[in-house]
Every structure is written in structure tokens, then in C-alpha cells.
Amino acid sequence: MNRPKVIVVAGPPACGKTSVMLHSIKSLQRLQKRVAVVKIDCLATEDDIRYRSVDVPVAVGLSEDICPDHYFVVNLEEMTNWAAAEKAEVLIIETAGLCHRCAPGVDKALAVCVIDCHSSIKIPEKIGPVLDTADIVIVTKGDSVSQAEREVFRSRVRSINSNAEIVEVNGLTGAGCEHLARLFSEKGDSADLVGARLRHPMPTAICSYCMGEMRVGTKYQQGAVYKMDFPEVLCSLK
Amino acid sequence: MFSKISILTGYDKKGQAEAVEYLEINAGEIYSIVGFTGSGKTQLISDIEQMAQGDSVTGRRILIDGKAPEYTVRYNPESKLVAQLSQNMNFALEMPVRDFLIMHAESRGLEVSENLIEEIMKTANSLAGERIEDTDILTRLSGGQSRALMIADVAIISNSPIILVDEIENAGIDRRKAMDVLTRKGKIVLIVTHDPQLALIGSKRIVMSNGGIADIVALSDEEVIAERMINSITEMLFVAQNKIRSGQSIQLSELTFPEAL
Numbered sequence: 001m002n003r004p005k006v007i008v009v010a011g012p013p014a015c016g017k018t019s020v021m022l023h024s025i026k027s028l029q030r031l032q033k034r035v036a037v038v039k040i041d042c043l044a045t046e047d048d049i050r051y052r053s054v055d056v057p058v059a060v061g062l063s064e065d066i067c068p069d070h071y072f073v074v075n076l077e078e079m080t081n082w083a084a085a086e087k088a089e090v091l092i093i094e095t096a097g098l099c100h101r102c103a104p105g106v107d108k109a110l111a112v113c114v115i116d117c118h119s120s121i122k123i124p125e126k127i128g129p130v131l132d133t134a135d136i137v138i139v140t141k142g143d144s145v146s147q148a149e150r151e152v153f154r155s156r157v158r159s160i161n162s163n164a165e166i167v168e169v170n171g172l173t174g175a176g177c178e179h180l181a182r183l184f185s186e187k188g189d190s191a192d193l194v195g196a197r198l199r200h201p202m203p204t205a206i207c208s209y210c211m212g213e214m215r216v217g218t219k220y221q222q223g224a225v226y227k228m229d230f231p232e233v234l235c236s237l238k
Numbered sequence: 239m240f241s242k243i244s245i246l247t248g249y250d251k252k253g254q255a256e257a258v259e260y261l262e263i264n265a266g267e268i269y270s271i272v273g274f275t276g277s278g279k280t281q282l283i284s285d286i287e288q289m290a291q292g293d294s295v296t297g298r299r300i301l302i303d304g305k306a307p308e309y310t311v312r313y314n315p316e317s318k319l320v321a322q323l324s325q326n327m328n329f330a331l332e333m334p335v336r337d338f339l340i341m342h343a344e345s346r347g348l349e350v351s352e353n354l355i356e357e358i359m360k361t362a363n364s365l366a367g368e369r370i371e372d373t374d375i376l377t378r379l380s381g382g383q384s385r386a387l388m389i390a391d392v393a394i395i396s397n398s399p400i401i402l403v404d405e406i407e408n409a410g411i412d413r414r415k416a417m418d419v420l421t422r423k424g425k426i427v428l429i430v431t432h433d434p435q436l437a438l439i440g441s442k443r444i445v446m447s448n449g450g451i452a453d454i455v456a457l458s459d460e461e462v463i464a465e466r467m468i469n470s471i472t473e474m475l476f477v478a479q480n481k482i483r484s485g486q487s488i489q490l491s492e493l494t495f496p497e498a499l
Binding site: 117143144145146147148149151152154155165166173175176 | 284288314338
């Protein structure tokens, strides 16, 4: 069976992942590429409807009770099998992207990080691993901030990831997506991901609450339980 | 630096070849881009910004000194030739003007000196109605102050040789002076506008229609006079605006009409 090239897209909520991918898919289709999409989310998504509007096969995975990035990697082999059965040459996996503790990038797959320069100048530092491990960094919403901020933002991104290709894209008009589609088709190869390694370790998720515990308090907690450090008590409140 | 850009045109929205086949803009020139809403002004700007090579919907090609730009010039945001200014842009950072200017200058690899900051503040203040202090917080600047600071910053810190200006008419700044500031360093300035005062600043106008470049109109001798008249009408409106803003009544004797009217 022919394996698709896998593109894993991550980034904070509402940064424009789906809009940018929709424009890029249209450009990929103009380059005669067959594209399939998997959307991972936690509780609900309507993005599958948006993806279907550009005539691509779409599968949705809802992680519900578990971490969406764990859920993503648990199902990665099956996703690529499904896309291969659909005869897709390119599989775009849009992840839920919530806590930024980790990065869903995998070796042998193209890792794409989307960030929005309207959010905060600190965002490049905050989302560390997902930006750091990306092959392509897509910067959105540059049209609504000053040219100066765009340039500062870009240099912040560069200071965290010195190798990635940085692409500025307008998710509304699609400006920049032609170039992105070309990068998608030129960079990386189709590959069997079984045995490929995650670029960054996933968070441990083995405490009592992972197992369905509902009660608050140390005495109910077992497993990997990490407690906070607090500053010395000075009784400074009068 | 380069001496000119050329636009090899493509197709309009109906798939017909654009009426104007070829267009050349030299360093230091100001062109305005005019046409009704939906006529393709923004797409033209986007083609120039992306340095299109027949790969956008219009099929246009943009050449620098007669050649297609290299890959890095086209795609690496760090070496892009185009800086943009638009009505929709706002400052999003919560920090003092001064700290921000330093941060921006450093990110462009400039040596930050007291003179540089002073030059930017002076330029910005020559455009804005209300004075900007370097201790002001960026996000709390008024619309006019923000626009004035962005213009001064683009002119002085961002050294991109091409500036695309998109609809800054209602910004409450001295637009004529703003254009002088931008072209001072031999930059190409392209202004998308519906405003006659701004449109007449350009030595030529690119007329858009149906997604294509329909015509190039040069500023005529008559329009040079028209521009002066329109400027003095604008000035008259400005006087009236200031009177009203400062709580006074307008006296007819204070409104001077252009002589030719």
C-alpha cells in the first residue's frame, strides 16, 4: 500500500489552523495532490464540515476523557492506514493544540506550528516545544498588527527555532498559502510512521484523576502526584 | 537596493488578458492604486507583496531590475522587500513606545542610539495631531497617534524598499507629510485609496477594474492645480474640525476657499 506524506499541524486554539489549511488544500489540489484530513479535538468539532467543503475525505477523532495529544499518537498508525486506503498522497492531521506542554511532531512527518501574532509577544516562549520542533512555522493575522510588531514577532520565533521555514499567511484571503502548498509538496517524504519517534516526550498522565477520581484532597491521590512549591509564609496580610 | 520593479500583467476576473500589459515603477516613485470596491486593488497589492511569479490567481509576474527575485527574497520574511501600512493595523503590545522601538530596532540588527529614538519620535510627532511621549503605552495610543508612529517606524527602522499603503485616509494624520516621510529614502510607495487628495499624490495612478489593471493615468497639469485646490479644501475642513474640537464656533470669515473656486 502506498503511504501518504504526513503533515502534523499544531498551534493554540483560534490561531487560524483550519482556515490556513483550507486555503492550502485548495492550492495542493491545484498542484494535483490528493489530500485527506484527520481532525483531532477533545469534546466536539465542526471543522470536519469546513474540510468537507473543499472535497477531501475527513476523519474526526474526539479524545474525550484523555489528553488529545496522547490520543493523537495512540491513533497515528491507524490514521495513516485510513489515508492510504483513501489513496491520499498527503495526510494533514490537525491536532487540538491546548496546553502547549508538549508537541505532537513525529520524525518522518512534517511538523507544522501555527501561531497568531495578535496573541502575545511572549507566545513563542510559552509554546516552546511545539515551535522548537517545527519544520515550518506559519504566522497568521499579521495584517492586523503593525509592520513593526510583525518583524519583532518574527525575530522572536527565529530566536527559538533557527532552522524552520517561517511563512506569513493571511487566513482570511489565503495570501501566502500558494507558497505553503508548494512547501508541503516539496518538503518531507511519504513514509511508514511505525517505529518513527516523537520529537518531544508526551506529558505523564498517571495520577488518580486520570483513573476517574472525583474527590479533592491528598488522601485520595495515588500514582504520579506532583505538589507545588510555595513561598515561605510571612504572614504579610494584615 | 534596486532601481525598479516591473509588473508583467496576467488575467482579470473573467480570464481576459489585462488591458495594461507591462508596468515599470522606479525607486522613489509614488503610484496610487484606484478603483471601485472589488476591482482587484487588494489582489494587486498581494501579488506585489508575494512577488508573484505567475503562481497567483491573476498570473502576474513581478520582476526586480528585470529579473525574478531569488527564493529567499521572495519567501524568507526576514529579507522581504515589502513593508505594509494599513488602516486595519493596530498595536497589540502592552509596552512603552520607547521600549518597543528599541526592541524593533534590535530585531532588525540596528544599532540603537538616543538619536535614532529621537528621530522616530520627532517624525511621528510631526504627523500626529496629539503629541506622543516615548513613555506612552502602545495600545493606549489613539488611532492617529498609532498611525503616525507606524509611519515613522516603517520609514526609519524597517528598511524595506517598497511600501504598500492601504487606505489610511481616516487616520487623523497629516497625509501629505506622511507620504513625504515615506519617500524620503528613495522608497517606492504604492497607495491604495479612494481619497482624491491621496490619489493625486501619486505621479501615476493604476486604475483597477474587474480584477485587472485597466489603465495607467499620469497626473496631468490640470490635476496639479486640482490637487492644490483639494488640499486647500482639506485644510479648510481641518480648521473647522479644530475649532469644533476646541469647543469654539466657526466664523465664516475664517474659512478661506481656494482662489479658483
